[in-house]
Amino acid sequence: MIYDIKNIHMGDLITQRIKEYNIDNNRICKFIKCTDEELTKILSQKSIESDLILRFSILLEYDFFRVYSNYLILYAPPAKVNNSNAQSSLPQFRKKLYTQEIISFILDLIDSGKKSKKEVMDEYKIPKTTLYKWIGKYKNGFH
Template sequence: MVIDFKNIHLGSLINQLIKERDLEIDRVCKFMKCTDEELAAILSREFLESNLILKFSILLEYDFFRIYSHHLILYSPPSNMSYNQNTNVSSLPQFKKNLYTKEIINFILELINIGEKTKQQVIDEYKIPKTTLYKWISKYKTEIHKIN
C-alpha cells in the first residue's frame, strides 16, 4: 500500500494499523482511556491532537509523526528560499530538509515504477536532484522489482 503523503487522514491510518495488528478494541480503549464510541469518533477524524498521536504511536509501536515529516520533506519549499531566511537563531534543534529516509525513497521509486509519475515529474514536483534520483534507481533497482 502506498500512503498518500499529500493527503493524510491519520484516523484511518491508525484504524488500519489496529486491524493489521489484530488488536482488541477493548485493549485500545483501555490504553487510550476512552469508550468504544469515543474511539470510533477519534478514528474517523482526519487530524488528531499531538497527545493522541503520541499515545497511538506508543500503543501500536509505530511513529505516526514520521508521516508528517515525510510530508514536509516532499511538499515543503526548499529551505534555502529567501522568505524562509531568518537572521534570528533558534534554540530549537535544526533539522536538514534533504534527509531522505528509506520509506521516502521507496515511495518515490514506486510512483515511478507504477507509472503514476515520470522521473521528470518527480524531479520537478519534489525538487529531488536528478543525480540523486538516478542513484536511487540504480542502487535500488533490484528492490523495485520486489515491490511488484
Template sequence: MIFDFKNIHIGDLISKRVEEKAFDSVRVCNFLKCTDKEWEVIQSQKSLDTNILLRLSTLLEYDFFRLYSQYLILYAPQGSNYNKAGDKKSSLPYYRKNIYTKEIVDFILEQLENGIKTKLQIIEEYRIPKSTLYKWINKYNNLKKEK
C-alpha cells in the same frame, strides 16, 4: 502500493494499524482511557491532537508522525526559509530537510516505475537532485537483479 502523502487521514491509518496488530477496542480504550464512542471518533478524524497521536504511536509501535515528516520532505514549498541552519533566532532543534527515508525512496521509484511521473517531474516537483535520483535508480535496479 503508493501512499498518497498529500491526503493523510490519520484515523484511517490508525484503524488499519490496530487491525494489523489484532488489538481489540477494549485494549485501545484502556490504554487511552477513553470510551468506545470516543475511540470511534478518534478513528474517524482526519487529524488528531499530538498527545493522542504520540500515545497511539507508542501502543501500536508505529511512528505516525513520520507520515507528516515525509509530507514535508516531498511537498514543503521550494525555496522556503524555514529550518535553516544559519537561523540563530530559534531555540528549537535544527533538522535537515532533505533526509530521504526508505519509504520516500520507494514511493518515488514506484511512481517512476508505474509511469505516474517522469524523472524530470520528480526532480522538479520534489526538488531531488538529478544525481541522487539516478543513484537510487541504479542502486535499486541492482538490488532487484541480485534477488
C-alpha cells in the same frame, strides 16, 4: 493498503495498524483513557490531536508522525534563507531525509511512467545525483 501521501487520514492509518496487531478496544481505551464511543469518534477523524497520535504511536509501536514528515519532505517548499543572525531555540532537522517509503514512491512514479526523471527532480527538488543513485541501487527492489 497504501496511503495517499497527499491526503492523509490519520484515523484510517491508526485503524489499519490496530487491525494488523489485532488489539482489543478495551486495551486501547484504557491506554488512551477514553470510552469505546470516544475511540470510534477519534478513529473516524482525518486529523487527530498530537498527544493522541503520540499515545497511539507508543501503543501500536509505529511512528505515525513520520507520515507527516514524509509529506513535508516531498511537498513543503524549501525554507527561505533568513538573513538575520537570530538562532532558533527549536531543534534543527535536516530537510532531506529520504525514507525507503519515499524512495519507493519516487521510483514507482518513474517506473509507472506517471512522471519523468526530470519532472521528479523539478517537482520534489531531488538532486540528479541522488535520483540516479537510487535508480542504480534499487532498480531490482529494496534489499
